[in-house]
Amino acid sequence: MDILNNMRVFVRVVEAGSFTMAANRMDGTPGQTSRAVSDLETHLRTRLLNRTTRRIALTEAGERYYEHCMQILAYVEVAEAEAGNAHARPFGKLKVRSPVGFGQHYLIKAIGAYQKQYPDVKVQLTLANGMPDFIEDGCDVAIVGTLALVDSELISQKFGSAFSIVCASRSYIEAHGIPHNPDDLVGHTCIHLNTPEFPMNVWTFDGPKGKECVQLRPASLEVNTPEALATGVREGLGIGLIPIYSAISGLSDGELAWVLPEYKSQEMGLYAMYASRRYVDAKIRTLVDYLKDTMPVTLASDQEAARRFAQC
Structure with a gap:
């Protein structure tokens, strides 16, 4: 007995509401459809459908079995699709x-x-x-x-x-000095990146002492993208915690300096x-x-x- 095929027939019968309609949709006969469900019931030793001359209805066991069949058939479809598309041409x-x-x-x-x-x-x-x-x-x-x-x-x-690093412009450092540890940032002007992912006034670092958090003063400038943050730092408006991919060009051309090089943000x-x-x-x-x-x-x-x- 093809249990998987009989599961499909059973599901189609439930969806169609009759053996005849299910058979028409599957290009079969009502007799074949009825026999598939009967074979399934014999195999399970459980009645799945109550039948009358006009309608069918799921038994309590049939309702549970129908839900499991839907899940099983969905998994089979996924497996077949992945196998069939394994060498499909991307376009x-x-x-x-x-x-x-x-x-x-x-x-x-x-x-x-x-x-x-x-x-x-x-x-x-x-x-x-x-x-x-x-x-x-x-x-x-x-x-x-x-x-x-x-x-x-x-x-x-x-x-x-990826992680972020503390950066400042050369002009800012010349005017205000350089922080030597995360706590020194409290005395500096910091530009904050305002995103849902990170609290603006709290910078969290991984460093020589492990995880460290610094509560900063309210920012004089808040931005919502790393690119705007890097631009503000380049212009000497303050110190910023910048993702490496937004800081790398400024580091390479010397417009930005990585201060606190032993520290980085949480990855x-x-x-x-x-x-x-x-x-x-x-x-x-x-x-x-x-x-x-x-x-x-x-x-x-x-x-x-x-x-x-x-x-x-």
Whole structure:
């Protein structure tokens, strides 16, 4: 007996409300449909349906079995889809969303390299901070940096980590001096990044003494993107805790200095997120795999470069 096929027939009968209608939808006969359900009941030694000449109704056992059948058949569909698409050709439009700084510094280059391997994929990249609404935004893949993922039905694949560093301009240091430990920041003008992820007035560091938190004075300037923060620090408006990918160009050209080089912010995980494991499109799968394969090396290279600049 083909139990899986009989499960499918049973589910179709329940959905259609009759053996005849289910048979028509499956291009079978009412006799075949009825026999499949009867064989299932014999196998289970349980009546699943109460039948009359006009209607059918689930028994209590049938209701429970129907719910389990739905779950089992859904898993089978996922397995078949993944196996069938394992070597599918990636093509079509891929909508990607990324935080502004990460997208500008890393993702555009990564997409260019990815498209050399998969030239039939056309990417629509949106740079915006915050968590996207996959339904409303029509997003296929979102890049997210966070200390901890919230419970979500989204699928997440970690491909790296990043941290922020304390930076100041040369002109600010000449005018106000340099902090030598996190507590010294209290006496300095600090620019705050105003995002839901981090409390503005509390900076948390990993350093020689482990985790340290500093309560700062209210900021004279608040910004909502790392890029605006890096610009404000370059202009000498204060000290900022800047993600490495937004600070690296200023460090390399000497406009920014990494102060407190023994300290860094708590590391954020970097994730590629997409909506479902079911029927994952080949272009989504291949982009996520590409990021997982290549981004750790790129991130580590920038982090090592930042450390070298701090020693100059």
